Every structure is written in structure tokens, then in C-alpha cells.
Amino acid sequence: MSDEATRAAALRRGDADIAILLSGSTAEGIRKEPRLRLTTWLLDAAFWLDLTEQWDPRSPWHDQRVRLAANLAIDRHAVNHAEMLGFARAIGNIVPPSLEFALPLDPPPYDPAKARRLLAEAGYANGFDAGDLTPLPPFTSLGEAVAGYLQAVGIRTRIRTMERAAFHSAWREKKLRGIILGTTAAAGNAATRLEPYVTRGGIYTYGVVPEVDDLFQRQAKELDRKTREVLLHQIQRILHEQARFVPIYQQAQINGVSPRVDDSGATLIKGYPYFAPYEDLRLKKP
Numbered sequence: 001m002s003d004e005a006t007r008a009a010a011l012r013r014g015d016a017d018i019a020i021l022l023s024g025s026t027a028e029g030i031r032k033e034p035r036l037r038l039t040t041w042l043l044d045a046a047f048w049l050d051l052t053e054q055w056d057p058r059s060p061w062h063d064q065r066v067r068l069a070a071n072l073a074i075d076r077h078a079v080n081h082a083e084m085l086g087f088a089r090a091i092g093n094i095v096p097p098s099l100e101f102a103l104p105l106d107p108p109p110y111d112p113a114k115a116r117r118l119l120a121e122a123g124y125a126n127g128f129d130a131g132d133l134t135p136l137p138p139f140t141s142l143g144e145a146v147a148g149y150l151q152a153v154g155i156r157t158r159i160r161t162m163e164r165a166a167f168h169s170a171w172r173e174k175k176l177r178g179i180i181l182g183t184t185a186a187a188g189n190a191a192t193r194l195e196p197y198v199t200r201g202g203i204y205t206y207g208v209v210p211e212v213d214d215l216f217q218r219q220a221k222e223l224d225r226k227t228r229e230v231l232l233h234q235i236q237r238i239l240h241e242q243a244r245f246v247p248i249y250q251q252a253q254i255n256g257v258s259p260r261v262d263d264s265g266a267t268l269i270k271g272y273p274y275f276a277p278y279e280d281l282r283l284k285k286p
Contacts, residue, residue, distance in 0.1 A: 047183045049248070070246050144159055265277065
């Protein structure tokens with residue numbers, strides 16, 4: 001039994017009053033329980049695909065048309081409903097719109113026919129083998145859903161599962177190849193969210209767009225807030241136009257709550273994904 005299923009089972013038995021971080025069929029099962037309820041809110045977390053081979057001129061991913069095809073291949077609406085019961089938000093940016101200096105970008109439309117045409121134009125009418133697709137644990141089911149949509153247009157992958165600590169170590173050391181399904185909810189703003197993934201020296205950066213790196217260095221020295229926002233928006237627009245990533249959705253936090261809980265304290269601390277301060281949690285009087 002997964003940790004998520006274990007939490008949900010404890011909630012059903014009455015051994016717990018709150019079960020955090022539910023998804024998919026587990027969350028749907030709790031929603032159908034007459035005694036229990038769900039609480040949901042959006043986190044400052046985005047899921048996206050990092051196409052690590054795009055920096056190799058010999059790789060299919062080096063062609064912008066192939067990266068755009070991957071963006072068009074995924075039905076974000078369907079994935080959201082399957083994984084997050086529809087509570088997540090489809091996005092077109094690895095920086096979620098809730099963060100300061102984020103550039104709101106519409107998610108790419110679901111257009112598998114156009115995705116196939118782009119692949120054919122790029123010389124991959126029969127698709128290609130994209131190697132491993134490694135999802136951040138424990139989001140394997142999301143990785144499998146995304147892999148299915150890529151497969152449908154001809155981008156063939158193999159799901160690789162890892163232990164969470166090993167995944168992060170391999171990502172930092174640039175040992176993960178193929179496609180990475182990544183996410184982060186690190187606090188900060190658009191600059192702190194972008195730095196690890198798109199700048200020279202970023203701990204998870206596989207390659208750098210020189211213009212992006214230059215703009216990032218300029219914004220870091222800029223004291224005028226509005227000018228800094230313009231520079232950060234330029235970075236996000238370039239990444240979007242070049243299809244450097246495949247954004248999927250802004251994550252929803254889904255929790256199960258027992259009937260004993262009157263006020264869980266959820267969202268009292270802005271941006272905090274759990275229930276706190278604990279002293280503000282209120283139980284119903286017997």
C-alpha cells in the first residue's frame with residue numbers, strides 16, 4: 001500500500017483526522033465518503049517536463065518543432081481531472097502565476113494532429129525513441145499519463161522509477177537523461193524559481209540560452225522593481241516561445257478531513273502547503 005493510500009485508510013478508520021496530499025482515485029474515494037470531505041487549494045508548485053537532450057544538435061529535441069509537438073500532445077484538462085480531480089490549473093509557464101513577477105501564459109492547446117504534423121516536418125513522421133521519462137517520486141501515475149499522450153503522437157518513452165533522494169541527487173549531478181518530470185514549490189518569486197533551471201550554474205540546469213542568462217544577470221542587479229519585472233517577463237517569454245519546457249499544471253493540494261475537524265487552519269499561512277499554525281486548528285465540540 002502506498003503512503004497516500006495508507007493516509008487515506010487511516011482517515012477512513014478514524015485513526016487520523018487529516019490526510020494530506022491525496023490524488024487521483026484515492027482522493028476520489030475520499031470525496032465519495034459521506035462522512036468525510038476534501039479541502040483543496042493551489043500551491044506555488046508547477047509540474048513540467050525538462051527535455052534534457054535538447055542541447056545536443058543530434059537529438060530530435062534540438063528542433064523547436066519537436067518541442068512544440070510535445071507541448072501540443074498533452075491533454076492537460078484530462079490529466080488534471082485524472083490526477084487532481086480538476087482542482088489543478090493548466091499553465092504555459094514553469095513559474096506559476098501566483099508568484100511575484102510571473103508572466104501569465106496560456107497553456108498550449110491539446111492538438112495531437114498538429115503535433116504529428118510538426119514531427120513530420122521535422123523529419124520524424126514515424127516518431128522517435130525519446131528514452132527514459134523519469135518522474136519525481138511519488139508522481140509516477142502523472143508520468144505514465146504524460147507518457148501515454150506522447151506515445152499517441154509518436155514520441156516513445158520508458159518510465160523510469162527512482163527513490164526520491166536518489167532522483168534529486170541524479171538531477172543535480174545531471175545524470176538523468178531523456179525527459180524529467182519535475183516540480184518544485186520552493187518559496188520566492190519568478191527569479192528564484194527560474195534560477196536553478198535556466199541559468200549558468202543552476203543546480204538543475206542542463207543547458208543555457210545565452211540571452212536568458214544575460215537577462216537574468218541584469219535583473220539580479222536591477223534596483224527598480226518595474227524594470228526588473230520587465231526583464232523577468234522577457235526571460236519567461238523567450239522560454240515559452242522556444243518551447244524550452246513542457247509545462248503541465250499548477251498543483252492542487254488535496255486533503256481529506258474528518259467530521260471531527262471544525263477549522264483545519266488550511267491557508268492561514270500564505271503559500272504554506274500544510275495545516276498550520278497547529279494551535280489554530282479547531283475540533284468540533286462533542
